[in-house]
Amino acid sequence: MPKIVDHEKRKIKIAEATWKVIVDEGLEQATVRKIAKVADMSVGSLRHYFSTQSELFAFSMKLVSDRVRNRAENKYYDGPPLESMQELLSEFLPIDEERRIEMEVWMVFSSKTLVDPNLKALSQEVYDEMHRASKMVVEGLIESGLASQALNKSLEIERLYALIDGMALHGILHPDRFSVEKMQTTLKYHLKALCN
Amino acid sequence: MPKIVDHEKRKIKIAEATWKVIVDEGLEQATVRKIAKVADMSVGSLRHYFSTQSELFAFSMKLVSDRVRNRAENKYYDGPPLESMQELLSEFLPIDEERRIEMEVWMVFSSKTLVDPNLKALSQEVYDEMHRASKMVVEGLIESGLASQALNKSLEIERLYALIDGMALHGILHPDRFSVEKMQTTLKYHLKALCN
Amino acid sequence: MPKIVDHEKRKIKIAEATWKVIVDEGLEQATVRKIAKVADMSVGSLRHYFSTQSELFAFSMKLVSDRVRNRAENKYYDGPPLESMQELLSEFLPIDEERRIEMEVWMVFSSKTLVDPNLKALSQEVYDEMHRASKMVVEGLIESGLASQALNKSLEIERLYALIDGMALHGILHPDRFSVEKMQTTLKYHLKALCN
Amino acid sequence: MPKIVDHEKRKIKIAEATWKVIVDEGLEQATVRKIAKVADMSVGSLRHYFSTQSELFAFSMKLVSDRVRNRAENKYYDGPPLESMQELLSEFLPIDEERRIEMEVWMVFSSKTLVDPNLKALSQEVYDEMHRASKMVVEGLIESGLASQALNKSLEIERLYALIDGMALHGILHPDRFSVEKMQTTLKYHLKALCN
DNA sequence: GATGAATGAGTTTTCATTCAT
DNA sequence: AATGAATGAAAACTCATTCAT
Numbered sequence: 137m138p139k140i141v142d143h144e145k146r147k148i149k150i151a152e153a154t155w156k157v158i159v160d161e162g163l164e165q166a167t168v169r170k171i172a173k174v175a176d177m178s179v180g181s182l183r184h185y186f187s188t189q190s191e192l193f194a195f196s197m198k199l200v201s202d203r204v205r206n207r208a209e210n211k212y213y214d215g216p217p218l219e220s221m222q223e224l225l226s227e228f229l230p231i232d233e234e235r236r237i238e239m240e241v242w243m244v245f246s247s248k249t250l251v252d253p254n255l256k257a258l259s260q261e262v263y264d265e266m267h268r269a270s271k272m273v274v275e276g277l278i279e280s281g282l283a284s285q286a287l288n289k290s291l292e293i294e295r296l297y298a299l300i301d302g303m304a305l306h307g308i309l310h311p312d313r314f315s316v317e318k319m320q321t322t323l324k325y326h327l328k329a330l331c332n
Numbered sequence: 333m334p335k336i337v338d339h340e341k342r343k344i345k346i347a348e349a350t351w352k353v354i355v356d357e358g359l360e361q362a363t364v365r366k367i368a369k370v371a372d373m374s375v376g377s378l379r380h381y382f383s384t385q386s387e388l389f390a391f392s393m394k395l396v397s398d399r400v401r402n403r404a405e406n407k408y409y410d411g412p413p414l415e416s417m418q419e420l421l422s423e424f425l426p427i428d429e430e431r432r433i434e435m436e437v438w439m440v441f442s443s444k445t446l447v448d449p450n451l452k453a454l455s456q457e458v459y460d461e462m463h464r465a466s467k468m469v470v471e472g473l474i475e476s477g478l479a480s481q482a483l484n485k486s487l488e489i490e491r492l493y494a495l496i497d498g499m500a501l502h503g504i505l506h507p508d509r510f511s512v513e514k515m516q517t518t519l520k521y522h523l524k525a526l527c528n
Numbered sequence: 529m530p531k532i533v534d535h536e537k538r539k540i541k542i543a544e545a546t547w548k549v550i551v552d553e554g555l556e557q558a559t560v561r562k563i564a565k566v567a568d569m570s571v572g573s574l575r576h577y578f579s580t581q582s583e584l585f586a587f588s589m590k591l592v593s594d595r596v597r598n599r600a601e602n603k604y605y606d607g608p609p610l611e612s613m614q615e616l617l618s619e620f621l622p623i624d625e626e627r628r629i630e631m632e633v634w635m636v637f638s639s640k641t642l643v644d645p646n647l648k649a650l651s652q653e654v655y656d657e658m659h660r661a662s663k664m665v666v667e668g669l670i671e672s673g674l675a676s677q678a679l680n681k682s683l684e685i686e687r688l689y690a691l692i693d694g695m696a697l698h699g700i701l702h703p704d705r706f707s708v709e710k711m712q713t714t715l716k717y718h719l720k721a722l723c724n
Numbered sequence: 725m726p727k728i729v730d731h732e733k734r735k736i737k738i739a740e741a742t743w744k745v746i747v748d749e750g751l752e753q754a755t756v757r758k759i760a761k762v763a764d765m766s767v768g769s770l771r772h773y774f775s776t777q778s779e780l781f782a783f784s785m786k787l788v789s790d791r792v793r794n795r796a797e798n799k800y801y802d803g804p805p806l807e808s809m810q811e812l813l814s815e816f817l818p819i820d821e822e823r824r825i826e827m828e829v830w831m832v833f834s835s836k837t838l839v840d841p842n843l844k845a846l847s848q849e850v851y852d853e854m855h856r857a858s859k860m861v862v863e864g865l866i867e868s869g870l871a872s873q874a875l876n877k878s879l880e881i882e883r884l885y886a887l888i889d890g891m892a893l894h895g896i897l898h899p900d901r902f903s904v905e906k907m908q909t910t911l912k913y914h915l916k917a918l919c920n
Numbered sequence: 921g922a923t924g925a926a927t928g929a930g931t932t933t934t935c936a937t938t939c940a941t
Numbered sequence: 942a943a944t945g946a947a948t949g950a951a952a953a954c955t956c957a958t959t960c961a962t
Contacts, residue, residue, distance in 0.1 A: 160447070162448070163360075163443075167952065168954080178928070180925095180955090240446060246505055250355075250436060250440070251356070251357055263506050263509055295518050297498070298495050299498055303498070305494075306493070306494055309446070310459050325484060329525070374943065375937095375944085376946095379936095379938090379943095380942065385936065554836065560957060561955090561956075569922090569923095570922065571923085571957095572924060572959095573924095640750065642896070643748070651898075680913060689890070691890055695882075697893060705851055755930085756932065768947065768950095769948065771934085772947075776933080
């Protein structure tokens, strides 16, 4: 009987170490050596789980989207509609340390997406998912009677989604200029604006 | 002092080569050797202009903001206010090849900003500039009487700026999903929404 | 003691997997991992049969000589002398897929012989065996009266043996230039030449 | 003005270092590090001349054929025909230290030829050249009236060429069994046999 | 016996930077 | 000013071998 390890858990541990190195030192410093060290294992061992760095990065990026999606899906939305929507959309913003790390890692990988075909597919998938979430919110507002039926639904979806990602970007790159509070207030403001 | 001009021209040529490599192959592939090759000069010669790679990157990033700013400032805005604002704000969106390249390079460097203190200052400066531009637009709309005085100016500024950068992000990362046309329509839609 | 037979069978299976990897990808690619995979077993398991790679290689090389020797010895030579000799000597030429693989593997290991003392002994043994076979042929021809007694026996042996190995070499390295047919015809021609 | 070095000479120096390592320790030990050390330069410097190991090996192999060809072509053959031919053909045998090294290196690379497409072309070229040399000898013997016109020219060419390479092989792999003297005597014997 | 996880030394390769010319 | 040779550190990756289960 071989040594028993939970393969998936190990991979997640490594991916989280990867996040840490990326956040602390940047993607270029996310070398196999450093990641192994942070994950507290040997380079050779790490290679059991990810045979190439590319694989490791793909998994690490995917873990971000999995985490965010899971949180968004498993949350219990029971308040008033506007508040529920605010809560849902906040899942995609760097409103606390946990989310900030994920968003930052996501952004760094997104950047890499431009020239790494390996990561492109996931980026597209998530774009589509986010787009659907944005659609759900806009349609939810209209159907619940909060928002006017006269809204241009399609454009509102694009606007909302771009707003979310723009705020996430500002929140990550300029936390001192664009605080979490501003983020939340601006989001609430936008949702309310849709309801006039 | 023609020498200085030449010197500066050379540096710009090198920075543009850097952009090219970044867009084509990514920041990690932007090695001194490759950049020198694309700029059609020797490695040693390139070093006369930039003694370290870090300097070169800082200059290359700054060139993006200079270019964008110059274009925005030197443009002659003579149409109706809403159209002028649309035109101004479009300068910050990847609406054509030239701008797409600049935005993409900017995004890649922004990513690096998170861990490279050398680039952080410029990033902040540009954030502030953009914020001011956003403010100008919002205030312009109010002062011209197009937009209601009841708007929350401060939040509208954040909203507009985030929308712009979010759209730029989507336009760069997902040009097939978020076309230039959608970008322009969404922007126009937003500006109009402010005027209701 | 059926266990021992199984043990031996397993070793042969592993050696054949080694051959396959060598022929397909070369000696340098004949890693323990790859061989284990081709042999359809785990790395750890393979180690029960060969505790070091060196052992494995020595066994794999020896298997070639065993196979060739067995075939040569167990063959029933009942035709005319010249034909029998042609048949015998053909056992040492890559005249079909099976033999081609063996010769190729042999050649690869022979190359390694130059610097690997572990393999040298076997190489010498086989040289001597082959030399004896060559001697048998030459003496056979003379004794049977087919060849003249005036032949320089010793030189004829060297000549025949070198011819065989030279043809094997050409057959392996340049099958498109030196076909199996040419090989056979040349051999027959040589044997006949001895009989003039 | 850049530092002036004779690029080609440097490459040859490196290739010779490669030969040395191969002869002393085998192809698998012919690592870039070891070669650089023997060539008395840094690894990075070596990479100026050969950007990949594959390139280095291809050049090193080619250098063998160049050396042998040059020697064969520039030699002044002025004795009796049979002696001239003996001398020419001896160029392809490991009759002294210099030639032994070249032949050994050639053999090692030939082995690699089987799975390295990069080296295959050269191997074929040399095969053809050697074949032509063999043809020249056979035809020379016939034309000079030394050998009978009744010879099967085509088969004699194959036979001679295989004999040469077989003897080279034996001379390299088993110098204690197949001495230089035997080599020469066997060759002379063969040439004479053609003349009966 | 069997498994595969773990290790660390070793490999090729890349690269920013320095330096002699 | 310009060139490209030289360097050494560090990268990704490979691998035989060891070991716990």
